[in-house]
Amino acid sequence: MTAILEIRDLSVYYGRIKALHDISLTVGEGEIVALIGTNGAGKTTTMKAISGLRAAHGTIRFQGKDITKVKAHHRVGLGISQSPEGRGVFPGMTVRENLMLGAFTRKDKAAIATDLDRVLHLFPRLKERFTQAAGTMSGGEQQMLAMGRALMSRPKLLLLDEPSMGLAPMLIQQIFEIITEIREQGTTVLVVEQNAKQALTRADRAYVLETGDITRTGTGAELLADNSIRDAYLGVA
Known part of the structure; x- marks a missing residue:
């Protein structure tokens, strides 16, 4: 190993x-x-x-x-990327805006777009809520968003x-x-x-x-x- x-x-x-x-x-x-x-x-x-x-x-x-x-x-x-206890989503921002914050260290726009597609495939509910404010979502949806945001940095x-x-x-x-x-x-x-x-x-x-x-x-x-x-x-x- x-x-x-x-x-x-x-x-x-x-x-x-x-x-x-x-x-x-x-x-x-x-x-x-x-x-x-x-x-x-x-x-x-x-x-x-x-x-x-x-x-x-x-x-x-x-x-x-x-x-x-x-x-x-x-x-x-x-x-290294973390999805924190309590989810920590930004309630006044949309699903898309929360996800894009996960890629804040990156400059590779094409790869970011690829990873966004990957996250939305993993979490179809986020695609349905893409323009919705995170604070209006259920606890389960917010957990998916927190995990998706962490994945947007393309962590190892x-x-x-x-x-x-x-x-x-x-x-x-x-x-x-x-x-x-x-x-x-x-x-x-x-x-x-x-x-x-x-x-x-x-x-x-x-x-x-x-x-x-x-x-x-x-x-x-x-x-x-x-x-x-x-x-x-x-x-x-």
Whole structure:
């Protein structure tokens, strides 16, 4: 496995509080890797550290390059894009305007147009709502928009933070089917998710994060079959 992302001994502080405790993880090219855990475990903090939105101690390497000190907007240029927890769409802007913001680092107009077509193929609902204000859309549609916007930077690594949060079960299934399709199209995916059953079903590998520590790792299938994981995370999935 060729690693696209390597994290070693990563720690993050909020003031004097240590939110991540020297964690290490690897994401291989072409994988879906899931990071599961309860609220407050440090999942979103990990994503923010990877995308450059939170200062971190330790080492973050992307495609072999140390990016620990690289600013967030430069990480987007390198090929890391994040769909944040809570979606973060711009409510007063149209679907088209939100999507085009995802390509703000790019100058290749023809390729941007190609990627816009790709996003609208992945998310047909966005094509239907293309000129509609994002704030008038449903939660599921906004989640699709947030993911589509992240894809508009043509990332090599897509970070998805709680993509199923607040969605109906049928829509959750659809979102994870699209995540699988995104991977099949050549984009590596690291997904943070409370819906452990869906995440582990789709993931090649997964890490369990508890109060800032990685406590378990394995394939998605291995963790799905583990009774302690089932008891802790799959009871209500």
